[in-house]
Every structure is written in C-alpha cells, then in structure tokens.
Amino acid sequence: MHKYVIRRVLLLIPIILGVTFIVYFILALTPGDPARFILGSNATDASVEALREQLGLNKPIILRYFTYLAKALRGDFGLSYSDSRPVFDSILVRWPVTVKLALFSTFLSMVIGIPAGIISALKHRSRIDVSFTLVSMIMLGMPSFWLALVLMLVFSLSLRWFPSSGIGGWQHFILPVATMSIGTSASLMRLVRSTMLDTIKQDYIITARAKGAPERVVILRHALKNALMIIITQIGLTFTALLAGAVLIEQVYGLPGLGTLTLIAIRSKDIPMVMGTTIFMAIISTLMILLLDIIYAWIDPRIKAKYVGGSH
Amino acid sequence: MNDVLLDIQDLEVTYEVNNEVIRAVNRINIQLHKKETLGIVGEAGAGKTTTALSILGLLPKKIGFVKNGKILFKGQNLLDLEHELIRQIRGEVISMIFQDPMTSLNPVIPIGKQIAEVLEFHNSVYQNSLMSEKNKQKKTKAEIERLVEDILQMVGISPSRKHDYPHQLSGGMKQRVVIAIALICNPELLIADEPTSALDVTIQAQILSIMEDLKDKLDTSMIMITHDLGIVAETCDTVGIMYAGQIVEFGTIKDIFTGDRHHPYTVGLINSLPDIDSNQDRLKAIPGLMLSPTQITEGCKFHNRCPKCFDKCSTIEPNEYVKGSHRIKCHLFSCTD
Numbered sequence A: 001m002h003k004y005v006i007r008r009v010l011l012l013i014p015i016i017l018g019v020t021f022i023v024y025f026i027l028a029l030t031p032g033d034p035a036r037f038i039l040g041s042n043a044t045d046a047s048v049e050a051l052r053e054q055l056g057l058n059k060p061i062i063l064r065y066f067t068y069l070a071k072a073l074r075g076d077f078g079l080s081y082s083d084s085r086p087v088f089d090s091i092l093v094r095w096p097v098t099v100k101l102a103l104f105s106t107f108l109s110m111v112i113g114i115p116a117g118i119i120s121a122l123k124h125r126s127r128i129d130v131s132f133t134l135v136s137m138i139m140l141g142m143p144s145f146w147l148a149l150v151l152m153l154v155f156s157l158s159l160r161w162f163p164s165s166g167i168g169g170w171q172h173f174i175l176p177v178a179t180m181s182i183g184t185s186a187s188l189m190r191l192v193r194s195t196m197l198d199t200i201k202q203d204y205i206i207t208a209r210a211k212g213a214p215e216r217v218v219i220l221r222h223a224l225k226n227a228l229m230i231i232i233t234q235i236g237l238t239f240t241a242l243l244a245g246a247v248l249i250e251q252v253y254g255l256p257g258l259g260t261l262t263l264i265a266i267r268s269k270d271i272p273m274v275m276g277t278t279i280f281m282a283i284i285s286t287l288m289i290l291l292l293d294i295i296y297a298w299i300d301p302r303i304k305a306k307y308v309g310g311s312h
Numbered sequence B: 001m002n003d004v005l006l007d008i009q010d011l012e013v014t015y016e017v018n019n020e021v022i023r024a025v026n027r028i029n030i031q032l033h034k035k036e037t038l039g040i041v042g043e044a045g046a047g048k049t050t051t052a053l054s055i056l057g058l059l060p061k062k063i064g065f066v067k068n069g070k071i072l073f074k075g076q077n078l079l080d081l082e083h084e085l086i087r088q089i090r091g092e093v094i095s096m097i098f099q100d101p102m103t104s105l106n107p108v109i110p111i112g113k114q115i116a117e118v119l120e121f122h123n124s125v126y127q128n129s130l131m132s133e134k135n136k137q138k139k140t141k142a143e144i145e146r147l148v149e150d151i152l153q154m155v156g157i158s159p160s161r162k163h164d165y166p167h168q169l170s171g172g173m174k175q176r177v178v179i180a181i182a183l184i185c186n187p188e189l190l191i192a193d194e195p196t197s198a199l200d201v202t203i204q205a206q207i208l209s210i211m212e213d214l215k216d217k218l219d220t221s222m223i224m225i226t227h228d229l230g231i232v233a234e235t236c237d238t239v240g241i242m243y244a245g246q247i248v249e250f251g252t253i254k255d256i257f258t259g260d261r262h263h264p265y266t267v268g269l270i271n272s273l274p275d276i277d278s279n280q281d282r283l284k285a286i287p288g289l290m291l292s293p294t295q296i297t298e299g300c301k302f303h304n305r306c307p308k309c310f311d312k313c314s315t316i317e318p319n320e321y322v323k324g325s326h327r328i329k330c331h332l333f334s335c336t337d
Helices: A002-029 A034-039 A045-055 A061-073 A087-122 A127-141 A144-158 A171-199 A203-210 A215-253 A258-267 A271-299 A301-308 B048-055 B083-089 B111-121 B141-154 B159-163 B171-183 B201-218 B229-235 B253-257 B264-271
Strands: B004-017 B020-033 B037-041 B064-073 B094-097 B189-193 B221-226 B238-243 B246-252 B320-323 B326-329
Touching (some): A034 A045, A087 A127, A087 A171, A087 A258, A127 A171, A144 A215, A215 A271, A258 A271, A271 A301, B020 B048, B048 B189, B094 B171, B111 B171, B171 B189, B171 B201, B229 B253, B246 B253
Parallel strands (some): B037 B221, B037 B238, B094 B189, B189 B221
Antiparallel strands (some): B004 B064, B246 B326, B320 B326
16 A cells, blocks of 8 residues: 555656646747736836846746756745745745635535435436436536626625625635535536446345345445445546636635636736746645545555555 | 245236336246255346346336236245345345356455355344244354354355455355355355356356255255256256246256157257267257347247247247146147147
8 A cells, every 4th residue: 555655646746847847838938028027018128138137038948947946846936026025925825715615615516416416326217316417417507607606696795695705704615615516516416326327237236135235235335335436536636627716716706815826927927926826736636636546545455456466 | 845935926027118118027937845956047038037036126126027926935925025024035035146256246345244244234133924943143243253254164265365355356266255145144045146157167067066065054945047958957956948038848857858748949958058979060059039028929939949830839829738747838738638
C-alpha cells in the first residue's frame, strides 16, 4: 500500500510541472503587454520599455520560465503586477473560500446524488425512478449562471432568506453551494443509477440472495461496494469540475475567492498572480484525486494487489 | 423411494420483457426423493436454470413470473411462502451452486467472509416450520470462524487462504469456495446449476468428486443441472430430459440409459456423444434449432427437429406415456400401451 501511495505522490510532480509549463506559455504567447497594462495607455514608449526591462520581459521565454520555476520551487511566487504585494499572500487569504465552496458542493452532490441514484436503480422503471430521472435531466439542463440569478431573485430579493452576495457567515455560502451542486448532484445521481443497475445484474448478487442475505445487505454490502469504484472516480472529477466552476459562481455571487482573483489577474495580464492561483488549484485538484485513488485502492483488492506484491 | 422431498407440479414460468412473453418453463412435473440426486439435462435455453431459480424464488423481479403450479418442499408450497420465510430457507435449507465461479463470487470481499456470511444470515433462531428438524443455537464469532475453516478444509482449500480475494484463486478453487458457501449450513437440498461447465475437464472430475463426497457426508439431496450426459450417468439416480421448457422424458437412470423406449430427443442426445470405438469424422448432432420460446406452437415442441415426426406431431400436443417410473412425452408411445 505504501508503495502505491508513494508512486502516486511522485506522479504529482510531472503533472504540476506540466500545468505550470502550459499556463506560462499560454500567458506569454497571447497578445498584450503586461508593462503596457500596468502603466496605462498614456505612458511613453520609453517608460514601458524600462518597465519591461525591469520585469525581465525582454529575456527569452524559456529563460523566464525556468527563472520563475526556480523561484517558485523555493516558495517565492513573485509580486503581483497590479498591487505589488506577494502573490502567495493574496492566495493565502482567498483560497479557503474557493475550496470550501468546492468541498461543500461536492459533499452536497454526494448526499443528494448517491441515495437518489440507489433508490432510482432499486425502483427501476417505477414512478419514483421516472420522476427522479426527469428531474435530474431538468437539473442538468440548467446553466449555472442562469440558475444563480434565479436563486438570487427568489431567495434573496423576494423571500429575503439569504444574502445575495458578498462574504460573511454560513448564510453566504448557501446559494452558491446550491447553485453549484444542482447540476453535479444530477449527474452523480444518473451515474449511480446506471452503475447500480449494472451491478445488481451481476451473478454475485444472485449468489448473495441465494445465500439468504437480507435485501439491505445485498444492496449495501454486495452491490454498493462494487458500484463505489466507479462512483469514487466520478466524485474526484466532480470536485475538480466544481473547483473550476467556482470561478464563475464566485463572480456571480461576489465571493472573494481564488476564482475572482484569477479572473481579474487574467484580464490585467498579471502573470505571477495567474501562475500562482493556477498552480494552487492544480495542487488541490491533484491532491483530491490522489486521495480518492487511495480510497479506491483500499476498496478494490485487485488494485491494491498490484502494488503490495503477490502475497501468493 | 416414497420419501419425496421436492415435488414440482405443473410449474409454468414466463419472462415478460417489452411486451413479449417468453415461455421458459411449460408445465413441468418433477419429483426428488430424499438423499437422491436428480439430473436435469437439456440444451441451453431449455429452462433448466429458470426451474432452479423458481425453487428459491430468485426469478428476476418484474420480469420472471410463476404463472401456474406448485413447488412442494416437504409438502409445503414454496411459492406461497412469505418473503422473509423464503429468505430463511435460502442458503440454509436449500442452497445453490452457480454455473460460473468466475462471476458468482463478490470480487471485493475476502472468501472467508463470503462463506461466514451465510452463517451470519442464518444466525438467529427462526420460527420456520420447514426447519423444525434442525436443532439450532446462536453461534459465536469464534464458532463461525472455526466452521469456515472446517469447510475450507473439506473442499480442499487451506484455511490460511480465507483472507484471499476471489481474484487470487484459480477457477477450480473459486468453485470450491462456491461449494463451501452452498454447503456450510448443511442444506437438505443442493441445486447445482452446471457446476462444472466453466471449468477445465481435469478440474471437473475433482469438483464432482468433492460434491459427491460432501453430499454423502451431509446427507444432502441434489438437483444436478447439466447438459453433459456423462455427468448424469456418473452422479444421478433419476433424470429429467428437458426440451423447450418441458420435461420430455423422466425416469430413473436405468430407464433413461437402457430399454428401447425413449423420446427421440433423448436418443439424439445420446447419439450425439462421440463414440470412441467408431471411426467417425463428425459428431452426430441433432439438426435444427430449438423453437423460439416466444412462439406459441401447437403439437410437440420437438417436431421440427424430430426424425420420427408424423402427421399429428405438429398439431396435437402429446400425452405422457407412463410405465412404472418412466415417463415419455411423445406420440410414438402414447397411442400404444
């Protein structure tokens, strides 16, 4: 098991390096001069050129990339172009909002999606199943920015239950989390449903029934444990999708998270800031996937066996 | 011979999928006596497995239906039993060995636990009339563990491997585990659904001899479902030949393998066995295919493949010719005698 975990952790290194490489080159190769952005359109060419020199923008791109990487490895992510404060400090202040948003939404999607999927599969083709499927299709079909506005209109402007924007207590998280989890819980439900339908047709389920297993044990021990393999993978993907989705939702609900930070930085060509937030999000996503892969291996003995080394 | 354990009367099972009715089992009658082995022989799709699943009430929900008939086990109709009562019987009084050991074990549960589970499911003292003969006491965890180790030993697996997962075992060993699961509660009836079809020929003999030994040791009656007449000849006391959801011939092993009166399908089955003495190049197959079970056909179900088919075979369903323990459902004999 240790071997498996170590292997997976080592695999994170090339993934994160790859992410930095791609993002850095995209930023460098897209049009727009950061120095011009900082100084504004009234600045003279000479002062822009001087700033370019100062920021090191005149050096070859490969060199710049490796200089950045060398600094970043020592924990120095540079200063933001726009407010000249360390990028790392801004991230430190803002990351909890985004990660909380993604985690709560993932959790809520699981709480809704998994039981609904199981019920739907067990009551296959019943009225419950049909209505669950129908509702999930509607939920999947709604774009999140539109949903966010509708929820805001209904629950904050009309009913005045929750604040419409900004950060504060837990109330501020309810609408954003609801918006984000509606789509993902629907897709998780559909996956759980089809996986369970597939699993309960397996021979070992008939064996379990033939052994005299009560229906509850058949479903929870024999079917769900097998179905979990696929569900866990999906949960990892859901989390990363939500992390990315937070960029939009934070914007709509005016939440000061990493998403808002990234968006502003991209608009103003604030290269160190974009790099910093992207690397941070990449690390969070890969860590989450790593965690789920470890759980996966822990559930499925066939995966574990590959790394433990044949005991027989 | 009079001690009837299982008596299936006029059993009729259909599957209903997408408004199509599949007549899987059509009014069959089978009797099994205590401590005997009954063979059910037939080709794929003849309704053998369906019959077995109906006994345990394991037909797929909302798809498989028992339309008619009775399954009397010690005089009690299993089809009338409540859900909880039939659950208590499964695995404890009647248990089943499935065809494919590769898929019939749960891949994520250690084998020892899969065996122990059976004892746990039946580890309460029931008020079930069909179990009155068993003197049961609640077992402790340690007792269950010991029983699991004992049964593993009996089927020829080292008890130290009880923590292994199914993927760590070979096909033959998996089938031994399946047998251990089926026999750990000392069932009165064991239904083996093609227990060796998925195994190598060399392993087949081993598995069959383990089953025979345990069956004798535990005084279990058995239904052996197979398409292999060789296995039937070796293990069974009575045989039912099944074709298109019907029992076309039923009798003791002597009735089926000797004598001169047989259903043409039985004759075809026996002739299709390769004969080592003759120098034949081709196997003698029965030509044609079984009629689709979705079709409603008149007459004998075998008439389209029967070499002895005559006029009324395609229009009138044959009655049973009965002589002692031997029953044949064919026009060739029903008018004589």
